[in-house]
Amino acid sequence: MSLPVLAPGSTIGIVGGGQLGRMIAIAAAQYGLKVHVYAPEANSPAFDVAGARTVAPYDDAEALAAFARSVDVVTYEFENIPRRTAEILSAARPLHPSAEALATTQDRLTEKSFVAGLGIATAPFRAVDDAAGLAAAIADLGLPAVLKTRRFGYDGKGQRMLRPGEPVDPAAVMASLGNQPCILEGFVPFESEVSVVAARTRAGAFSAYEPCGNEHRDHILARTLVPAPGMDPDSTAEALSVARRIADALDYVGVLAVEMFLVRDADGRAHVVVNEIAPRVHNSGHWTIEGAQTSQFAQHVRAICGWPLGATGRVGGATVEMLNLVGDTAGHWHDILAEPGCHLHLYGKSKARPGRKMGHVTRLLPPG
Template structure:
């Protein structure tokens, strides 16, 4: 295929913050953008020339949307892969529907990884409470019970420490027809490898972030990871082989566990921009979002060199008190802080409303600035003296 040059129109399936930041980078490169998302208030809508607010299962509307753009991509995995497969019959979609189908289904994902020899935590596919109990005993407790689909940010996961927990955990997931039970791993760290791949198997890695979670949601990431060259190079090799086996054109994020015994294990796959890669907007020559545009439009991949150490921290809806936003002026006084807000209208606990990146000379100084930023955010949450005294 020929290059899809600036001036063309990129269609994004999904209008969340990932779609918004992809649209921003696409527009900077001179592309027009249209977005398809059922949510009339989706964050990417304001940056698009057209917002198609219809169901992902409305094939007539989807086909009309596809005819209005030059290429399609998607920003999250919860789009029906069957709908994307239909579009793929007559339109260019990157990454492909087959990649989406594997990444949005934990059974297919785990089986793909295991069958191709990629390292994963021991797991079993279960269909009944009896199978769950037997598998938990076979794997050895503790284990984690996971839904097959729609699990993200810690949702759809239940830790089971004892056999007695199995009955409760099965009910907690709604007594599913199909689930995954996985051996719980003692972790040293979690990290992710994000790489871009072109049509001719050309590829480029982002610097590797080390990730820290709270309540199943990414809290913050630090780059450089501090994991050491041996771990990083081994993970890159695994991630690249996964991407080539899948035939990805676009972005692929591979989430990794590093176990206490130094074993590297694949946790999950995401064929799109990733929360842990947001640092690249401010600290890399080419961000993950620009790299996606370059890859799917058959342009040369950009240089992703790190300009300097960086910390990226998510800002959740918990920080909005009675609908009132945090102290942005106070936060923006901190040197090296870059604030990104997603234009989401309704904050709620656990909802990703934005993030900030902190840049500096070294990680020690950056961590000190992050401590200062957290103090400003937390002070804003403290009840006033009048409220305390009733």
């Protein structure tokens, strides 16, 4: 279904009620757009800033149809929605990103095969369906390696690190991941982790933010720094080119993030290896709210509404740092507010628990 250019006053439907949906809704309101959020949890953070809400399961066909009728375009804040949900919505209203892009990026094996098919470097990988398949994949790729479920994993969930010298019982390892279809990925000796957040319109216009450097703690993003340390002009150009090739091949509409490893050849030359694609606004792009001329959330709204994309340069050339507030760290909000130059974002979640993202803080630092 083609996307008309939407006017201010139109309604965006957002599937998913977490902090990403919340920040999309805030950006939409700045452009005079209305928002209807669909989520199964009655206490969803995005409901606080939405003009309309639907509380229903993602597989409720009747509720989905009514939701679609009430909006002009539909988007989603996370990729783990059922394929059937996307099909129901896209039959009634323009859905961006598309159901096809969602299907490609929901399955790690499909995604890796797609990226490799474009001639873009990835970690070596093998499909694993059972214990025998895992044993064969280990024999082929060696260790260390990471075994991941093909679907429904994020922030370190749904994966097991397999290390050399440690006993591996293939049956027990598969059982620990629910005996689900998996993918084994060979180890990439990377220097750092980086990502490119980019946007594409239905007309094929493309715009990307410069690569950012990411630091993880317990598999959860802890810190993002822009510009990304260790990247030179050649590796930066390569990362931006990779993001565009992926977006074009997906015929993507909206914001996406391509997570990559920065690696060095024996001669010291830096280049990138794709880790995964996130078909949505992304945690590593939160710095853009204060640090870029157009935030990733405003950019996503522009793209799905058929509007021109905004400028992506850093504000004043500042170095930008984004820190996630995970678990109890959000309780230090008063101290953060007292620090000059800090920009605090709290997501309105009712209860902090270990590993839960409660907010983030952005600092604009002097260039250099």
